[in-house]
Amino acid sequence: MSQMLDFDDNAARALEAMYLTPDVVGQRAKVIEMLSPQPGEHVLDIGVGPGLLAYDLARMVGEGGRLVGLDAAPAMLKVARTRLAASPQAECMEGDAADLRFPDGAFDVAVSTQVHEYVADIDKAVTELHRVLKPGGRTLILDTDWRSIVWHSSDRTRMERVLACWDDHLADPHLPATLGARLRRAGFRVLRVEIVPMFSPQWQPVSYAAGIMKTIRGYAMANGERHGISRDEVQAWYDDQLRLAERGAFFFSVNRYAFLAVR
Numbered sequence: 732m733s734q735m736l737d738f739d740d741n742a743a744r745a746l747e748a749m750y751l752t753p754d755v756v757g758q759r760a761k762v763i764e765m766l767s768p769q770p771g772e773h774v775l776d777i778g779v780g781p782g783l784l785a786y787d788l789a790r791m792v793g794e795g796g797r798l799v800g801l802d803a804a805p806a807m808l809k810v811a812r813t814r815l816a817a818s819p820q821a822e823c824m825e826g827d828a829a830d831l832r833f834p835d836g837a838f839d840v841a842v843s844t845q846v847h848e849y850v851a852d853i854d855k856a857v858t859e860l861h862r863v864l865k866p867g868g869r870t871l872i873l874d875t876d877w878r879s880i881v882w883h884s885s886d887r888t889r890m891e892r893v894l895a896c897w898d899d900h901l902a903d904p905h906l907p908a909t910l911g912a913r914l915r916r917a918g919f920r921v922l923r924v925e926i927v928p929m930f931s932p933q934w935q936p937v938s939y940a941a942g943i944m945k946t947i948r949g950y951a952m953a954n955g956e957r958h959g960i961s962r963d964e965v966q967a968w969y970d971d972q973l974r975l976a977e978r979g980a981f982f983f984s985v986n987r988y989a990f991l992a993v994r
């Protein structure tokens with residue numbers, strides 16, 4: 732059974748730090764290149780999180796455009812609202828990706844990065860996305876497939892058990908594998924699919940890998956029991972990574988997948 736992450740104040744702080752690392756800065760540049768937002772466009776950012784992508788999008792659509800950041804978590808909305816406070820074209824609101832409270836055809840662009848993997852009714856969320864876009868409107872959905880992970884460890888079995896526990900933090904840890912077909916079924920034309928790697932071939936203290944390692948430790952400490960993993964084992968897994976880092980033997984790679992589609 733899935734036990735999803737709680738996007739509270741602590742999670743918001745950790746996520747913001749992780750999403751300012753070079754891997755995720757590069758992801759946002761890729762998303763913007765694929766979406767090519769234009770001045771005056773109306774853009775919806777579903778699961779706006781700390782508002783880092785929304786901030787760039789608001790700047791690009793300008794004061795003649797509109798940026799709506801939607802999120803289910805009040806703690807994330809607080810961070811996003813602070814970041815977007817000086818952008819009159821931007822507003823943030825609480826809402827659910829699977830139940831968008833907007834009229835049909837309200838947006839030119841709808842983007843959602845690292846969100847749909849948390850949504851239980853993914854097909855409803857994709858149908859909602861289609862409904863709120865104008866004909867010809869663009870969407871970009873980006874999610875991780877945790878099956879793509881290559882993460883070196885001194886104890887492969889323990890690593891597999893920790894990662895099996897981590898899979899539980901999402902409704903679908905393998906969403907990208909079915910996302911293209913789901914988008915087409917909802918009526919979208921998929922134009923481009925790109926791999927966006929989170930890649931640390933060696934230890935970098937300020938990196939997505941270093942951040943997610945701490946998040947996984949916290950999650951597995953709280954939820955490992957259901958997988959028969961003790962807190963001591965989780966700590967041993969974490970300490971092993973630090974030792975590998977010291978010896979120059981750290982290696983981490985996982986792929987996110989960005990789908991650009993048109994209504």
Ligand SMILES: C[S@@+](CC[C@H](N)C(=O)[O-])C[C@H]1O[C@@H](n2cnc3c(N)ncnc32)[C@H](O)[C@@H]1O
Pocket residue numbers: 738746750777778779780781782783784801802803804807826827828829843844845846849850
């Ligand atoms: C991993 S964060 C990604 C944040 C942001 N999109 C980014 O890439 O920087 C996931 C975000 O999705 C939000 N979220 C999760 N499920 C949601 C849902 N059903 N509807 C709206 N937001 C949701 C969470 O509150 C969180 O802010």
